[in-house]
Amino acid sequence: MPAVTSAPAAARPTSTPLADAGIPLGALDGRYRGVVAPLVEHLSEAALNRERVHVEVEWLLHLTRVVPGAPQPTEQDVATLRDLVEGFDADSVAELAATERETAHDVKAVEYYVARHLEGTSLEGAEALVHFCCTSEDVNNLAYALMVRGAVTQVWLPAATALVDALADLARASAEVPMLARTHGQPATPTTLGKELAVLAHRLRRQLRRVQGAEYLGKINGATGTFGAHVVALPDVDWPAVGRTFVEHLGLTWNPLTTQIESHDWQAELYADLARFNRVLHNLCTDVWSYVSVGYFRQQLGAHGSTGSSTMPHKVNPIRFENAEANLEVSNALLDVLASTLTTSRLQRDLTDSSMQRNIGTAVGHSLLAVDNVRRGLAGLDVAEDVMARDLDATWEVLGEAVQSVMRAQAVAGVPGMDEPYERVKELTRGRRVDGPAMHEFVAGLGLPDDVAARLAALTPATYTGLASRLVDELG
Structure with a gap:
């Protein structure tokens, strides 16, 4: 992969009081830093370099079991190399940045960084295995x-x-x-x-x-x-x-x-x-x-x-x-x-x-x-709840759906006088506010069977919620 490097010095803007003070450019690293700080461990440029080191180290260790003649690391060598990842900190970032200034290539800098840390291990002298057959x-x-x-x-x-x-x-x-x-x-x-x-x-x-x-x-x-x-x-x-x-x-x-x-x-x-x-x-x-x-x-x-x-x-x-x-x-x-x-x-x-x-x-x-x-x-x-209750009590017209649905069911059951249920309820409610007494009067004049009329008479906007509360149980 072609290098992704910092801008050359000549292309950088001149220093300013705010820039020199380390003021963040964006809101995530400024005002909201406290909320998003955990992501720095994973999605920052430093985290990218740490994971590059992770991949290079593990690939090197993997190759020692694949490449004929490769030196075999001791348990201590493995721990030392993996500590490059576990202990990746501000000093590691600075060391890697200094290497990148020489390589002008970010992944090549990681390769040299890992190779340099083979010194003192059983893999010293096997630097050729770092980044072996890899493209960036x-x-x-x-x-x-x-x-x-x-x-x-x-x-x-x-x-x-x-x-x-x-x-x-x-x-x-x-x-x-x-x-x-x-x-x-x-x-x-x-x-x-x-x-x-x-x-x-x-x-x-x-x-x-x-x-x-x-x-x-x-x-x-x-x-x-x-x-x-x-x-x-x-x-x-x-x-x-x-x-x-x-x-x-x-x-x-x-x-x-x-x-x-x-x-x-x-x-x-x-x-x-x-x-x-x-x-x-x-x-x-x-x-x-x-x-x-x-x-x-x-x-x-x-x-x-x-x-x-x-x-x-x-x-x-x-x-x-x-x-x-x-x-x-x-x-x-x-x-x-x-x-x-x-x-x-x-x-x-x-x-x-x-x-x-x-x-x-x-x-x-x-x-x-x-x-x-x-x-x-x-x-x-x-x-x-009190505000919602007042709104419900002011909108009895919403029971129009319930009334016409009951009328339809009764028409199917053979009860006379249940014709044009939608149109009759529409005449009562369309574009109007209907209160409780008006709705009760309308229901009483429909000629419904007594038990059905009583069921509708007991209905209020606040109780016309169907199975709503039971459906919440679907959340588990």
């Missing part, structure tokens, strides 16, 4: 797979799962709280708050299962995926088997057919699933924002601070959900472009994926930030 992408594709797997499984998934669990808990707690539904923004058949939250939790969990089932693919088959150098160097070795066992040793899935690069299709699949989770979460944000707007949720003052507006002191703004919306949109813009561009490489290799993959951390970071905001936002909500 053999190292990079495996490093990125390890990085992304770590970020997703150790940081993003636990945070997202905790959020969905909190949402499911809120759904269960409010499973029986009746709420006026609003289809097209208009009063509609009542539901329960818990059932509506359960729908979103169910959708989010499905996406989590897809992310949990992601495959992380890798290859180590040379400059054009043919094992050309391998076979010329050692023709008696079963190189595809060696490559497969090595990739699986790293805990990844072997991709046997590639060009110079691993095709990145697994990344596109994963980023599409993350983006879909983000979109469902965005839907949650807009719904909760709307419920706050109409008073169905009250926001706890302590959870949002004392300042809701710089000029209107009465306000408590739903800022957690608004912040999450914005970060989800930024995340998805990046995830979408990653998914759409990484699957294409001109002929056997171009370098667009190298620059593109350096944005993975930013994409996942904005999603993680949104997840954190939604979790904190939900924790700061109280259910306003």
Whole structure:
């Protein structure tokens, strides 16, 4: 892979007071650093170099069991080499950066870095085995797979799962709280708050299962995926088997057919699933924002601070959900472009994926930030059952659906006078507010059997929620 290096000194901007003070350029490394800091361990440039070292060390150790005449490392040698990865720290970053300034090539610098640390081990003098038969992408594709797997499984998934669990808990707690539904923004058949939250939790969990089932693919088959150098160097070795066992040793899935690069299709699949989770979460944000707007949720003052507006002191703004919306949109813009561009490489290799993959951390970071905001936002909500009850009591017209459905069932059963049920209810309710007495009077005049009429007379908007509360149990 061509080198990706820092700009030459002549091309750098002149120093400024802010630049010299180390002020971060972006929000993730500035205002929101505390939330996304765990991702630095996995998706930063330093993490990329650590995983490159990891791949080079493990490949070297793997080759000692494959290449005839290779020196055999002692247990202490293995521990020493693996400590290059486990102990990778700021000093390691600085040493590697100094090497890269000499090589002007990032992966070559990693090769020299590992080779230099063979001194004092049984492998000293076997530096030729470091990066043996590898193109840069053999190292990079495996490093990125390890990085992304770590970020997703150790940081993003636990945070997202905790959020969905909190949402499911809120759904269960409010499973029986009746709420006026609003289809097209208009009063509609009542539901329960818990059932509506359960729908979103169910959708989010499905996406989590897809992310949990992601495959992380890798290859180590040379400059054009043919094992050309391998076979010329050692023709008696079963190189595809060696490559497969090595990739699986790293805990990844072997991709046997590639060009110079691993095709990145697994990344596109994963980023599409993350983006879909983000979109469902965005839907949650807009719904909760709307419920706050109409008073169905009250926001706890302590959870949002004392300042809701710089000029209107009465306000408590739903800022957690608004912040999450914005970060989800930024995340998805990046995830979408990653998914759409990484699957294409001109002929056997171009370098667009190298620059593109350096944005993975930013994409996942904005999603993680949104997840954190939604979790904190939900924790700061109280259910306003009294407000929902008033809305329901003011909209008896929503029982029109129930009345005409009962009339249809009775018509099928042979009860006379049940003709044109929809049209008759429509005449009563269309575009009008109907109160309880008016609805009861209408039902009483329909000529329904006594038991059926009594069932409808007992129905209120607050009790017309069907199996909503029971459906929440589907969350498990």
